[in-house]
Amino acid sequence: MEQQTEKKKIVFSAIQPSGTITLGNYLGAVKNWVAMQDEFNCIYALADLHTITVRQEPAQFRKNIIDAYASILACGIDAEKSLFFMQSHVTTHAQLAWLLNCYTQFGELSRMTQFKDKSAKHADNVNAGLFTYPALMAADILLYQADMVPVGADQKQHLELTRNIAERFNGLYGNVFKVPEPYIPKNGARVMSLQDPTKKMSKSDENVNACVTLMDSPETIMKKFKRAVTDSEAKVRYAEGKDGINNLMTIYSAVTGLTFEQIEKDFDGKGYGDFKTAVGEAVVEELRPVRERYDKYIADKSYMQECYRKADEIAQKFSQRTLDKAMKKIGFVK
Ligand code: ATP
Numbered sequence: 245m246e247q248q249t250e251k252k253k254i255v256f257s258a259i260q261p262s263g264t265i266t267l268g269n270y271l272g273a274v275k276n277w278v279a280m281q282d283e284f285n286c287i288y289a290l291a292d293l294h295t296i297t298v299r300q301e302p303a304q305f306r307k308n309i310i311d312a313y314a315s316i317l318a319c320g321i322d323a324e325k326s327l328f329f330m331q332s333h334v335t336t337h338a339q340l341a342w343l344l345n346c347y348t349q350f351g352e353l354s355r356m357t358q359f360k361d362k363s364a365k366h367a368d369n370v371n372a373g374l375f376t377y378p379a380l381m382a383a384d385i386l387l388y389q390a391d392m393v394p395v396g397a398d399q400k401q402h403l404e405l406t407r408n409i410a411e412r413f414n415g416l417y418g419n420v421f422k423v424p425e426p427y428i429p430k431n432g433a434r435v436m437s438l439q440d441p442t443k444k445m446s447k448s449d450e451n452v453n454a455c456v457t458l459m460d461s462p463e464t465i466m467k468k469f470k471r472a473v474t475d476s477e478a479k480v481r482y483a484e485g486k487d488g489i490n491n492l493m494t495i496y497s498a499v500t501g502l503t504f505e506q507i508e509k510d511f512d513g514k515g516y517g518d519f520k521t522a523v524g525e526a527v528v529e530e531l532r533p534v535r536e537r538y539d540k541y542i543a544d545k546s547y548m549q550e551c552y553r554k555a556d557e558i559a560q561k562f563s564q565r566t567l568d569k570a571m572k573k574i575g576f577v578k
C-alpha cells in the first residue's frame with residue numbers, strides 16, 4: 245500500500261448509505277470508481293456519518309449500510325485492489341472535520357446549493373450537521389492526500405470548497421494537504437429523473453418511477469423506461485427543450501459507449517417506443533451482473549465484515565498521518 249502510494253495517483257470518493265443506489269449514482273460515480281482501480285491507488289468510503297444529516301430510523305439505517313456496502317462490491321469494487329472502508333469506523337474523519345470547520349467560513353457554507361435544497365426538503369430538521377457537511381467531506385478527501393475525486397456533477401461545488409479549504413490551510417501552515425481535482429464523467433455526470441427530467445435522479449424521490457435502482461428487476465427497469473417522460477416530436481435527437489430524450493440518450497451513451505451522433509443515426513426514422521426499449525435493454529444488461537453479485541455478497545456478511553475491517557484499519561493508519569501533521573501545524577501539543 246505505502247509503496248503503491250508513492251507511485252500511483254490517489255483517488256478518493258464516497259457514497260452515502262441513504263437508500264438503494266440508483267442508476268444516477270452508478271453512471272455518475274461508481275462506474276468510474278471501478279474503471280479507475282487498475283491505474284490508481286483507489287480509496288473509497290461508505291459515508292455513513294454524512295447520512296445522519298437527515299434523520300434515519302436505526303434499523304433501516306443499519307440495513308441500508310450493509311446493503312450499500314454489498315452493492316458497491318457488486319458494482320465491481322475489488323477489496324483486493326481498492327480500500328473500501330466505513331467512514332464511521334475511522335476516527336480521523338470526525339476529528340479533521342472539526343478542525344476544518346474552523347477554517348471554513350459561514351458565508352461559504354451558506355452558498356452551497358445542496359444545503360439550500362436539503363434544508364428546503366427537510367425544513368423540520370435543518371441541523372448544524374447539514375450545514376457543515378462540506379467540511380466533513382473536505383476532511384474525507386484531504387486525509388488521504390487524494391489527487392482525484394470521481395463524483396457526479398452535483399458535487400462539483402463541494403469539491404471547489406474542498407480545494408479552497410486546502411489552499412487556505414496550506415497558505416497558513418505550508419504544504420499539509422494535496423489540493424484535489426474533481427473527476428466528472430463526460431457522460432452520465434447528471435442523470436435526470438425519468439418522470440421530471442429537469443430534476444436530478446435521486447435516491448430519495450417519492451415517485452418510484454422516477455428512478456432506476458441497482459436492485460430493480462429487469463421487468464421493473466423496462467417498465468420504468470417505457471413510462472419515461474419524453475416529448476411530442478417523436479424524433480431521437482439531442483436538442484434543447486428535449487430534456488426527457490436528452491436524458492435517455494445520455495444514459496444510453498454512458499452504458500453503450502455510443503456517441504450522440506451514432507445514436508441519432510441508429511434511431512433515424514424509429515419512434516420513441518423502440519428507443520425506450522433499447523435503452524431499457526442496455527441498462528438491464530449493464531445491471532444484470534451487479535444484481536447477481538449483490539445476491540452473493542449480501543448472503544455472506546462475514547466476508548463483507550472481513551473486507552471493511554481490513555480496510556478500516558489501513559485507512560485509520562494512513563489518515564492518522566495527515567491528521568497528526570495538521571494538528572502539529574496548528575500548534576496542538578503532542
Ligand atoms: P441523496 O438522494 O440521499 O441526496 P445522492 O444519491 O444525491 O443521495 P450520494 O449517495 O452521496 O447522493 O451520491 C454518491 C455519488 O453519486 C456522488 O458522486 C454524486 O455526485 C453521484 N450522483 C448522485 N446523483 C446523481 C445523478 N442523478 N447523476 C449522476 N451522478 C449522481
Ligand code: LTN
Pocket residue numbers: 256257258259260291294380381384385393395399402
Ligand atoms: N457528499 C457526497 C458524498 C461524499 C463524498 C465524500 C464524495 C461524502 N464524502 C468525499 C466524494 C468525496 C454526496 O452527497 N453525494
